[in-house]
Amino acid sequence: MGDFDQILACVGKYIDLTEDEKKVFLSKLRVRKIKKKQFIVQPDFICKYRSYVVNGALRSYIMCNDGQEHTIALAIDDWWISDFNSFIYQRPATLFVEALSNSTIFQIAYDDEQKLLEEVPKFERFFRILTQRGFAYLQRRILSNLSKTAEERYIEFSKQYPEFMQKVPQYAIASFLGITPVYLSQLRNHKAGKS
Numbered sequence: 421m422g423d424f425d426q427i428l429a430c431v432g433k434y435i436d437l438t439e440d441e442k443k444v445f446l447s448k449l450r451v452r453k454i455k456k457k458q459f460i461v462q463p464d465f466i467c468k469y470r471s472y473v474v475n476g477a478l479r480s481y482i483m484c485n486d487g488q489e490h491t492i493a494l495a496i497d498d499w500w501i502s503d504f505n506s507f508i509y510q511r512p513a514t515l516f517v518e519a520l521s522n523s524t525i526f527q528i529a530y531d532d533e534q535k536l537l538e539e540v541p542k543f544e545r546f547f548r549i550l551t552q553r554g555f556a557y558l559q560r561r562i563l564s565n566l567s568k569t570a571e572e573r574y575i576e577f578s579k580q581y582p583e584f585m586q587k588v589p590q591y592a593i594a595s596f597l598g599i600t601p602v603y604l605s606q607l608r609n610h611k612a613g614k615s
Contacts, residue, residue, distance in 0.1 A: 423451075423474075424446050424449075424526075426474060426497075426498060427449070427472055427474070427526055428442060428445075428446075430472070430498055431445070431546055434545065434546050434549045434550075435542045435543070435545055435546045436542075437540070437542065441540045441542065444536065444539050444540055445536060445540065445543070448528050448529075448532040448533070448535070448536050449526045449527065449528055450526070450527050450528075450529075451474075451524065451525075451526055452471075452524070452525050452526075452527060453522070453523075453524050454476075454519045454522070454523050454524075454525060455519060455522055456519055456520065456521050456522050456523075457518060457519065458518070458519045459516055459517065459518050459519075460478070460517045460518075460519070460525070460527075461480070461502065461503045461506070461513050461515060461516060461517035462513065462516055463483075463512070463513050463514055463515065463516065464512045464513065465512060465513055466506055466510055466511065466512055466513065467502055467503040467506035467507040467513045467517075468507075468529055468530055469502065469507070469527035469528065469529055469530070470500060470502045470504075470507055470527065470528050470530075470533060471495075471500065471501050471502055471517070471525045471526070471527045472498075472499075472500050472525060472526045472527070472528075473495045473496060473497055473498065473499050473500075473501065473523060473524075473525055474497065474523075474524040474525060474526060475497050475523060475524050476496070476497070476519060476520075476521050476522060476523020476524060476525070476587075477494070477495070477496045477519070477520040477521045477523065477587045477588050478494075478495045478501050478517060478518065478519050478520060478523060478525075479491050479492075479493065479494050479495070479501075479517070479518055479520055479588070479592050479595075479596070480492045480493045480501060480502075480503060480515045480516065480517045480518075481515060481516055481518070481595065482514060482515055482516075483516065489595055490595060490598075491592055491595035491596040492515060493596075494584055494588055494592065494593075494596055496583060496584060496587045496588065497583075497587075500550060501517055502517065503515040503517060504554075507530060510530060520587075520588060520589055520592055521587070533547075564576065565598060570597065570598070570599045570603065570607070571607055573597050573598070573599075574597055574599070574604065574607045577593070577596075577597060590604055590605065590608075
């Protein structure tokens with residue numbers, strides 16, 4: 421399957437597919453190369469795709485009226501990203517989804533995903549598991565934001581997701597953690613000084 425081995429391995433963690441089912445799935449995907457700072461979702465437009473990151477880094481964020489950005493999600497190789505509310509309900513998006521580096525993604529359109537669920541019902545299980553895991557992560561993140569200091573959140577994130585620390589720009593990590601880039605730099609320097 422060549423270029424599709426990575427996404428098939430992702431799917432294979434949760435469901436077993438026959439060769440024919442793999443072909444049906446792959447026929448629904450489109451490959452996109454996106455450049456750093458390019459948007460794949462913008463507010464007020466309906467999000468038509470669920471995106472899987474083959475390589476690169478993306479983030480979803482909201483822009484407040486005061487111009488401040490709040491990063492909602494980060495995605496690197498082998499992660500999914502979208503404005504899921506817009507995608508699932510086919511309503512105008514509220515988030516930007518932007519490439520943080522030159523990236524390659526696979527996308528499945530909303531209508532193609534619906535057809536896939538009919539043609540290969542096993543994907544109901546796959547997307548249910550992704551949704552459950554995403555919901556559980558979101559709950560942990562909310563609880564962490566409510567109960568932990570910025571330093572504790574940074575330490576927890578850097579231990580749990582070290583690959584993000586390498587691939588995602590500092591300003592996006594700071595926004596994700598709810599701190600300023602200057603404070604994140606201070607935390608990193610303080611941690612490095614302890615090593």
